[in-house]
Amino acid sequence: MTTGRSWRTAYASSIGTSHQKSGTPCQDAGGCRVVKAADGREVLVIGVSDGAGTAKRSDIGSALVVESFLERFAEAAATSPDLKAIDRKLVDEWFDDVRDSIGARAAQDGAEPNDYACTLLGAVVGPEAAAYVQIGDGAIVVSSEEASGYSWIFWPQHGEYANSTYFITQDGAERVLQFEIQPAMDEIAIFSDGIERLVLDMTARTVHGPAFRPIFEWLASTEPDLSGAPSPGLAAYLGSDHVNRRTDDDKTLVMATRALPPEKIPVP
Numbered sequence: 001m002t003t004g005r006s007w008r009t010a011y012a013s014s015i016g017t018s019h020q021k022s023g024t025p026c027q028d029a030g031g032c033r034v035v036k037a038a039d040g041r042e043v044l045v046i047g048v049s050d051g052a053g054t055a056k057r058s059d060i061g062s063a064l065v066v067e068s069f070l071e072r073f074a075e076a077a078a079t080s081p082d083l084k085a086i087d088r089k090l091v092d093e094w095f096d097d098v099r100d101s102i103g104a105r106a107a108q109d110g111a112e113p114n115d116y117a118c119t120l121l122g123a124v125v126g127p128e129a130a131a132y133v134q135i136g137d138g139a140i141v142v143s144s145e146e147a148s149g150y151s152w153i154f155w156p157q158h159g160e161y162a163n164s165t166y167f168i169t170q171d172g173a174e175r176v177l178q179f180e181i182q183p184a185m186d187e188i189a190i191f192s193d194g195i196e197r198l199v200l201d202m203t204a205r206t207v208h209g210p211a212f213r214p215i216f217e218w219l220a221s222t223e224p225d226l227s228g229a230p231s232p233g234l235a236a237y238l239g240s241d242h243v244n245r246r247t248d249d250d251k252t253l254v255m256a257t258r259a260l261p262p263e264k265i266p267v268p
Contacts, residue, residue, distance in 0.1 A: 001186050002127065002128075002185065002186050002258065003186055003258050003259060003260055004127070004258070005186075005258040005259070005260065006034075006042060006160055006222060006224045006258065007042055007044050007224065007256050007257070007258050008131075008222050008223070008224055008225070008255075008256065008257050008258070009032045009034065009044070009169075009219075009224075009225065009256040010030050010044075010050075010219055010222075010225075010231035010233070010234045011030050011031060011230055011231060011233035011234065011249065011252070011254035011255070012030075012230045012231050012232075012234040012237075012238055012252070013026055013028045013030055013230070013235075013238070013250065014017075014026070014250070014251045014252075015031065015063075015173075015236055015239075015250055015260075016194060016237035016244075016247065016248050016249040016251065017244050017248040018056070018248040018249065019250060020074055021251075023109055024053075024154065025059045026056060026057045026059065026250045027050065027051030027055075027059045027118075027123070027250055028048075028049065028050050028051065028061060028062060028066040028192050028194070028250040028251065028252040029047075029048070029049045029051075029063040029066040029118075029252065030046075030047065030048040030049070030066060030111045030190070030192075030252040030253070031046070031047055031066050031067070031228070031254070032045065032047075032070075032254050032256060033045045033074050033167050034042065034224070034226060035056050035074045035077045035078045035227065036078070037062040037077065037078050037079070037080075037081035037126075038078065038079065038121060039081060041081045041126070041127050041192070041246065042127075043074075043077035043078070043081050043083075043124060043125065043127075043234055043253040044123070044126075044188070044256055045069075045070055045073050045074045045077055045119075045122075045123070045124050045256050046122065046123045046124075046125075046188070046190050046256065047065070047067075047069035047070050047120070047121070047122045047165060047225040048063045048122075048138060048190045048191065048192055048252050048254055049061070049063075049066045049118045049119055049120050049121070049184035049192075049252075050062060050118060050119045050120045050136065050138055050192040050193055050194070050250070050251075051060035051116075051117065051118040052117035052167055053069045053113060053116075054117075054120060055115050055116060055117040055167075056115055057067045057106075057109070057111055057116050057162060057228045058115070058116060058117055059114075060074045060105065060116055061115075061116030061117060061118040061168075061169070062118040063100060064098070064102065064105065064116070065102075065118055065120050065168060066093070066120075066123070067099055067104055068101060068159060069094070069098075069120065069122045069133075070099045072090075072093070072094045072097075073124050073131075074124065075087065075122050075229040076090060076124075076135070078127065078179065079265050081126045081127060082126060082127075082129065083124060083126065083129045083130070083131050083181065084127045085187065086131045087179075087181075089177050091133055091177070091179045091267075092174065092177075093141045094266070095168070095173075095174060095177060097115070098168065098240045099113075099168060099169065099173075102116045102168070102169060105244040110114040113169045114167075114169050114170070115194065116168060116169060117167040117168070117170070117228045117253065118147070118168060118169070118171045119134075119135060119136025119137060119138060119165060119166070119167060119192070119193075120133065120134065120135050120136065120138070120168055120220035121133070121134045121136070121138050121140055121190050121191075121192075122134070122190075123140055123153075123188060123255075124140040124216065125184055125185075125188060126182065126184060128184050129181055129182070129183060130148070130182050130183070130184045130185065130188075131180070131181050131210050132153045132154070132178075132179070132180050132181075132182070133177070133178070133179050134153070134154045134157070134177075134178045135157065135166055135168060135173060135176055135178065136157055136165045136166050136167060136168075136256070137156040137157055137158055137192075137193040138156060138157075138190070138192045138193045138196065139152050139153070139155070139156050139190075139191060139196065139200060140152065140153040140154065140188065140189075140190050141153075141187075141188070141190075141199070141207050141212065142187060142188050142189075143185045143186055143187035143216075143259070145186070146206070146207070148206060148209030149209045149213065150187075150189075150207040150209050150212055151207060152200070152205075152207060153180060153182070154178050154180070154206060155264075156200075157176060157178075157191060165193070172214075175190070175209075177240050179253070186258045187212075187216050187257045187258075187259055188255070188257075188258075189212055189215075189216075189253065189254070189255045190253075190254045191251070191252060191254070192250065192252040192253075192255045193249065194247050194249035194250060194252070195238075195243070195247060195251050195253065197246070197247065198211060198243065198246055198247065199211040199212065205252055212255075214260065215234075215237075215255060216235075216255065216257050217254055217257075217261065217262050220257045220258050220260065220261040220262070221261040221262075227265050234253060234255070238251045238252075238253060
């Protein structure tokens with residue numbers, strides 16, 4: 001059973017050191033919205049996208065895909081907080097529409113759709129149910145009964161070759177588009193592949209709980225922020241030497257909690 005508490009959210013993207021050296025822009029995008037449904041209950045919508053490093057307009061593609069996901073699924077969530085309106089049919093319709101939008105943008109720019117290649121990780125979390133969508137690498141992590149306290153929804157999709165994955169713009173992408181409905185939970189983190197190896201055990205295929213727990217505890221003690229602005233604190237963490245020593249890629253992290261804050265230990 002969920003707490004029913006209001007969502008506390010934070011998100012940020014940080015350019016990778018390799019992109020800084022090459023003069024390439026940050027190709028990640030992320031965002032989240034808390035939607036008030038007609039019955040007054042809250043629904044959380046999150047989108048994260050990682051642009052392909054070899055695609056010269058992938059920063060535009062990732063931003064377009066995240067905004068499209070947030071718009072379409074926030075609208076669906078507002079009319080259906082039980083998420084019954086969010087099914088595979090809706091996901092497939094959105095997928096076709098966003099590919100058409102990328103094609104239109106490519107035609108406008110005199111470019112090719114593959115120039116905007118990017119991944120997508122999305123979640124819609126209502127009072128009782130949660131819907132998850134993913135194509136590509138990165139992962140969605142939620143609170144669970146696992147030993148670490150957290151589990152993943154879909155394991156990152158890595159392609160046939162090293163450092164490869166799947167993108168929305170590629171032929172046959174609909175065949176690897178994943179969708180799942182599960183019971184709701186109170187904590188969720190979605191991140192691009194830039195921090196996969198910091199927070200996932202790639203051999204055991206488990207979540208490294210200590211990487212998330214202190215951030216969730218901090219977030220639970222904050223007030224709800226409906227500004228839609230990135231979190232300076234999370235941006236500072238993603239851009240820190242501690243993180244950059246372990247990854248030179250772009251990094252995006254979106255976290256949300258409606259869990260109660262940890263009890264404070266009285267000072268003797």
